[in-house]
Amino acid sequence: MNFFSFSRAASVADALRDAGAGAKFVAGGTTLVDLMKLDVETPAVVIDINRLPLAEVGPAPEGGLRIGALARNSDVAHHPAVVRDYPVLAEALLSGASAQLRNMATTGGNLVQRTRCVYFRDTASACNKRVPGSGCAAIGGYNRNLAIVGTSEHCIASHPSDQNVALTALEATVQITGARGDRSVPIGEFYLLPGDTPERETVLEPGEMITSVTLPPPAPGARSTYLKLRDRASYEFALASAAVVATVTNGTLERVRIAMGGIGTKPWRNRDAELALEGKRVSAERFAAAAQIILSGVKPQPGNAFKVELGKRCLVHALKLVTAEA
Amino acid sequence: MSGQALVSASAAVATEAPPARPAPPGIDIVFTVNGKRVEATLDPRATLLDTLRETLDLTGTKKGCDHGQCGACTVHVNGRRVNACLSFAVMHDGDTITTIEGLGTPEHLHPMQAAFVAQDGYQCGYCTPGQIMSAAALLSEPCGPANADVAELMSGNICRCGAYQNIVAAVQSVRQRG
The missing domain is CATH 3.30.43.10 (Uridine Diphospho-n-acetylenolpyruvylglucosamine Reductase, domain 2)
Structure with missing residues (x-):
């Protein structure tokens, strides 16, 4: 080192x-x-920064919940307000890593977790994310765990986090501080697509620090689920995952928020898929159509083409779970 | 795959080494390890795991993968289980660390140590200190009653010998005793 x-x-x-x-x-x-x-x-x-007073989880001044950047993943997952009002976040956190890692990993650190692409992790390999301009060994290489949406010809690295998928479905906001002051960034604008600058993953500037994440007040009557599909039942990254938060009244979907993990270069949300469901009756055909919107026209690699179908089935199943009569 | 091929492949894409940086000064730390106050001046690169093993001679904590994937290095920091390989020791100024050596003694085993013996929760034993530290911490964490709940919360500890059934049995025997 x-x-x-x-x-x-x-x-x-x-x-x-x-x-x-x-x-x-x-x-x-x-x-x-x-x-x-x-x-x-x-x-x-x-x-x-472990001694900074940024570990608190409590009511946000503007309503909703404020989660300090240093709150540990295990503490957030078991926090009564998270369990009660944002169970999709608790489920996502508990589906990730191991108990030991969740005791260490923080909300802010998880937001900037790096990809598990094996070529990114190996300094002998070409990787545009690690060494801009060096190429991408994953394209044409081992890419079973890599992204099929949001990719570019320079990078297909998948975003690894579960937490951030739930935060995206919950429409969280990231609070940032730096030498030039404080700012708040909606999570939908926090992550960057790789394009031709895969080394830039978020809007964070050098020297800026995440101080907290805020969640808006929970939608009344909302139901949710986090469904994670992977190569083993525990302690593994997602091949495909779906966070769904939906309000259903008399068999009609009112408000729907969907984010997907495992398939994208960032936590993946497509508002068109949500709009295809909102105001519509619950039906398996509509779920499949929404999944099709998210996964049509994607450009997988031979090694991860299975994720197109896996991703669709993941989302359809998650929607069925959320809309099943209690 | 031949080693020769790997070496030449590496050389082909290797980038120029950055200029060497000067060694930084050691960092002072005071922490409590197994009930004893420890003062040390450490290379900031030293992980908690390497510090326990190499500096404090507490070799009960094992190094498996050294990347947070196997759990062999599990210790308690301020009562919570963590992977000692993934933090720098100098991040633990003021912390209280417990290793397998501090959990029990041969004369007074921790109930989880006794349960691993009674249930034969190991074969080669290399992962066992990490398994026991993990299991001992699990006792004070939210965990459902089923064997599957225990298996899920023990999934951060890999056992190459496959002693999982007996490990779960050991954990359950301690939990059921209350």
């Missing part, structure tokens, strides 16, 4: 002072330390 200088931030201002290009904040460490061991991440400066 490369040398780096280490500091413990006593305050947010303290952390921001040392931050910038070449510096990384460390919280849980589950992504950063892992990737530093592989020389994939090589920060010159590591700033420990």
